[in-house]
Amino acid sequence: MKKILLGGLVAVVGLGALAYVKRVDIVLALAASQKRTDIPENKPIAWMQGPAAAEATAGGRPPNIIFILADDLGYNDISTFGGGLGNGKIKTPNIDALASSGVAFRQAYSGTASCAPSRAMIMTGRYPTRTGFEFTPTPDGMGRVVKMVADSMRGQSGMPPAIYHADRVAEMPKFDKQGLPGSEVTIAEVLKTRGYHTVHIGKWHTGLGPEFGANAQGFDESLLMASGLHLPEDDPNAVNAKLDFDPIDKFLWARMEYAASYNDGEWFKPRGYLADYWTDEAIEVIKANKNRPFFINLSHWTVHTPLQAKKADYDAVGPMGSERERVYAAMIVALDRSVGRIVATLKEQGMAENTLIVFSSDNGGPGYIGLPEINKPFRGWKLSLFEGGIRVPMFMSWPGKIPAGSEVQAPVAHIDLMPTLAAAAGAALPKGVAIDGVNILPNAQGKGGNTRPHETIFWQSDGYRVVRHLDWKLQVIEKPGAVYLYDLATDPTEKTNLAAARPDMVAKLRKLLDDHKASGRKPLYPAILEGPIAIDRALGTKATKDDVIAYWPN
Template sequence: MLKKVGLVLVVMVFAAGILAYNNQIPLMLAALKYRSATEYPIGPERELVWNAGPEVAELPSSERSPNIVLIVADDLGYNDISTFGGGVGGSLQTPHIDQLAAQGAVFSQSYSGASTCAPSRAMMMTGRYPTRTGFAFTPMPGGMGSMVQRIGESLDRSLPPAYYDAELDASKPPYEQQGLPPEEVTIAEVLGDQGYATFHVGKWHLGRQNGMAPHEQGFDQSLLMASGLYLPEDDPDVVNAKLDFDPIDQFLWARMVYAASFNSGDEDRFRPSGYLTDYWTDESIKIIEANKNRPFFLYLAHWGPHTPLQATREDYEAVGDIQPHRARVYAGMVRAVDRSVGRVMAALEANGIADNTIVVFTSDNGGAGYIGLPEVNKPFRGWKITQFEGGLRVPMLVKWPAKIPAGTVSEVPVAHIDVMPTLAGAAGAALPEGVAIDGRNVIPLASSDEAAAAWDRDTLFWESGHYRVVRHKDWKLQVAARPDKQWLFNLAEDPTEQVNLAESRPEKLAELMALLDAHRANARPPLYPAAIEAAVAIDKTLAEPFEDGDEYIYSPN
């Protein structure tokens, strides 16, 4: 064993010397790939044993507290589902997500908590803004910031350069310890106290150690995404699409492996039993079947369709000849997420609990511009990482046959901070005492016209370092320091943010600036400050040439 460790160290030191001398990106990525393959052992596939409820229900499903299923996609664009007229640019139908929307409520002005994944997920779990929790940025695996900067510098993209603070990055805790503080109260803890069995399957991204892992934050059991490949890169059943124009993609292919863990944070890794989206769905169905006779909460947090782009060969063939190749692979990934939604709903029906189960479907943020597909957020401007509507607008679909009429559409703006109080309200659970909850229960909006008329929240906030946003009634203001600019839009007249009114409406600009300043006045500082700021084009994907005059924003993380 000592000889093996010594050999690894020699290879890594030798590689580091070569890198320092030549500064060659391919060698750097090769060394990173070697490290990923050797630092954690991955065991064989294993059969998971899920907690089970009684064999015979004490009460009929209709007389029990509702079961709750929260399904979250990752980086799913607004235009990726056919409910909103899209379906990967109109080339793909998403019938199961469409069915969920038709049978329940569609919140037509629904927003993510942030334009990147981890803060959004923290807001879904807590119902609190990052200004309260301090969880403001998405934690990056070790080496990602410096590697993304170096790869970006090696590409001819014409975008302004990224800024990376190596000293600040080194001062932060390890990636596994950058998470949601254990003292924060999650929806899993609230529902557990209400007698629910609680289960997490998939992505977490809110910490893996020091009391931050899912099974330490209120979930009875957790099947965790321990890395990020959907299948091994050379698996005969996978079709890959690598993005040579994207530094993040190059890092992910080098850093990610194919692994899961169960109730252990990021340790005790083992090989999943199939393509991640389908594997997690298989295990979610087992949870449903084992717990059909008692109230349960299932948080199914998909990785799809986030990069690295990997589709099953079956899905790739099924979506047809979509071009370019990366779009076809991406469409196959969306198809897999849609299939998952259909299989979960079918399992609820088969087990006789569909009528009294609340199913929520959303995405953690808008579609990413770095995948090079220009229509993923159509008709909205911007991408993930920006806070234009394309980065923030996400589906929010809620089905609960016992309470919500089919075909309901609510135009009241809602956001991910509303998920936690909504699920607590559905369960009849009290919100935690002494904890300021920023979100609200949105179920009444979907079940009562009177409730919608009486809704009195006018303002939503987003904040990412120097880049701050407020929506107040129909007005939206974005304020940035890099570049020093304000964007003011009247969303009622200009929902796709084309006409900047910051100069022509100074009184409205001042009104919304005051709201932003008040929101920040007593903010908790970020627990893990941003170590990198990268320029993101607002109206072009990363695959398109950036030209003088194109608008951009520096986004910190």
């Protein structure tokens, strides 16, 4: 009997040890088991139709507005500023043409260095210290899984451990309750006061359902990205590049599906490659609303991971430095094609002259895809507040209203888009609501002179706080307890830390940061995961003790 008991104990211990060794595979398999297998095939969208005839001439009504937002696009991913992936091999002619047809803001900043809060700032023109929407919503359990996977890969990555705050989980609302409060006033709601038909297409990521979803936040219609695959993984037209060094990528492949929904209805499969599908449907909306002013928020998932390209684009790109770079390059080609098709449709429909198009990215390119040049010449990545994480392309094109070939050198930010689009439409800003952004249309039209729209711009993600005041930029990073001061006028790529040499400037800017935080509200929910980011090293090569590390809270 003792032998049997001992043998059983050994077996249990052995199984426990095996489960521990395979714990990451087990957790990812459990995540994958939650995928839906019953998603219906694509169904045509019956878009609302505008009037058969225009009630006013195009010149007598407000302009149509199309906002095209890329996801995780690196500053050097487009060829507009002389860059382009693969040392300039990959060109973005349609995005370049859009920029040259209007104004390029050469110092444009995202609201923050991650997806959702940036989108909320675009929609509202307000900092998270006012809205409380400071962190990207994450599915239940994702923080714990990412921590587990990241720590299991430390021997490969060389990175310090991620920090998971299990004690804060009780304060977290469910995923579908992590949203921008419905009491906030969005640009869609503002434009509706001027008779706009408002449509969201693509990624929303600021909440779901009757309070937080796009329909609840001022959009008459919403074609929503319901999950996260660009194509089914086994689609014959898909080329996939999995990142075996990135814990988030492992979670996405395990959990994400190929799905969309219309007006918060049932899920269904999109039609073809996601960027093409969103563009097809945006074109249908343009045609359906030819005779009334409309606002389209075309919010692409491209070029966000998981890295998936359409095979035709992959073949056209040809060999690159690595397989993942080739897939990523093909995704950029798809994004550029989308911009070109939107512009071409407006011209074909005779609508280009009375349409304002804005193009930007929600934040800088991520280091976790392992491509070191995407934010060149800037340091840092998405999930850091170095310039590489927050400097983004931002272009506006409005024929006859914004001079072609214009450039604005003054710093501007995503929070400026809401008041700017309202001004272009002739819409009043909401009464009793403090708007942090300013109308930059005069700057775009060459009427702003040498004035700066902002003396001071703030960023904040829990203990990682940054301020740019004139050309001075201070970064205060709680973990690992670092302070960086840069003079961007002489050091735009943040190479020389002046914190020790200029304690007076550090004190001045720190007071601005402290006052900004003290004047605001607490976040709606806490950060539960803090992940280490190597500022000067893309993931995929092993970090060393000499690497500059900043922890990003979310």
